[in-house]
Amino acid sequence: MTAVLDPTTSHLTHERTAIEQTPGIPFARLVRVELRKMVDTRAGRWMLIVMSAVSLLVVLVNLIWGDRESLNFSSFVALTTFPLIVLLPIVGIMAATAEWSQRTGLVTFTLEPRRVRVLLAKNLAGIILGLVVIAAAFAAAALATLIAITVRDVPADWSMTWQSVIGILVGMTIYVIQGLAFGFALLITPLAIVASILLPTIWSIASSISARLDTAGAWLDLNRTVEPLFSGTMSGENWAQLGTSSLAWIGIPMAIGAWRVLTREVK
């Protein structure tokens, strides 16, 4: 018989740790794994490449043809972050649905049967990925500003309120979590992508037609309630409206999604 198992490493032939003494999987490790899973597939990598490419393209267009008034740091930040805000939720959706649509859950949930930990790790990984790409977007915007100052000879304008920085961070987190929530709730990638784009849009259109829906929209239309977030003009009432709309568009799908992921039979 050939030595198919290495007796020096195989613990079949060695002293084993008792099951009771085996440590569980640390949560930080689960987060790292989930983070890696978001970017190590071809689809995930292309999403990041497309996001960066679109950001660079709009920056380039602004550098060459933009008005001189728009060649400042805060405008560049708005330009570099916008494509991310549109596309990053899709990374979240894919992370949530892959376990079911690609059936990798068969491995993921046998490695960690406590599914709620995987669910939380995915959310945290999504937020971290969001923060990293936002940081990259700020760096790209800073570089673009420098180029604008030297090449187009505009006065240096680095002004940016901390409110709008926080607004971008919070807004990004909201959209990533929303993507994950839709992914968990629907478990089918195209369906979740279409729903997460279409449903809020339909709501926005409907509320522009009906006055009553319009009043409700101020509290429930996520696209509207995040607007002051990005412009850094949040008032107390704005925060309350952001809270109610987030509850509707993130809380409800996340609750449905968590229930499905935790109770569904993995096949």
Next chain:
Amino acid sequence: MIAVENLTKRYGTFTAVDAITFEARPGSVTGFLGPNGAGKSTAMRMMTGLTPPTSGRSTILGHPYASLPNPARHVGVMLDATAQHPGRTGREVLHLIGMQIGVPKARVEGALQLVGLTDEESKRRVRNYSLGMRQRLGLAGALMGDPQVLVLDEPANGLDPQGIHWMRQLLRAYADQGGTVLLSSHLLHEVQIIADDLVMIGRGRIVAQGSKADLLGAAGTRANSVDNAVLAAALRARGVEVAGDRTGVIAKTDAENVGRAALEAGVVLTELRTSGAEGLEEMFLALTAADARDSGPAAAKDAA
């Protein structure tokens, strides 16, 4: 050690797995055999905590699977080799598993080597893998945590004869070192060459279980003659249990006894041999066919 007790899964009125009870022992390969749709995969999903059972329980190394702190360090599971992300490389799939369960990075190389995937193959994306390569990758993943127990659903599916031979060697060595292996198959031949113990399942129920030697021996002697009815009667007169069909008689006794019965009855034998591999196959077909026809309690035969 895997212990399954009265494990049952019902979907509405359909009973996918019906109160199955068996054990898989350390140091042996247990073959979980049954036709497609017999409930093998459902049972294995229940054993690994992916499907909640309707009733009954199962433990691995004395613990319910879901309560193992880091299950992959004790139990290697491969339930479906095709369930891998097509956009990841084989190496990346193993790297993720290693990262999650906390084993040294070098284990990836070891596992790849163990299952015979080359360095070049491991860098390809899974979408470009053949089914046989996916099986090897899946097995590598199951072995990453250096477990004492292996639960493998249809691991030989898609492997070429050389691959099946390789897998038999691997699992044999694994069991010989004290590991417990449970593998399912819908092909008797595959299980026959790999397993020590057999659990046969049909329509969710266990129809036979025991050691391969017992089950093979239980099939007895196969004979054909010019008048099988007379031969069967002569054998019964000698107190021998007889089964059979139009193509012959299967007697639970040795060849000499059948020969003597034929001599006494004056029936010309046209075929006489110890029922080996074919015997088990006939039993497999007969048992599953009988179970498929008969909705009453199966004629469960516990040879153990």
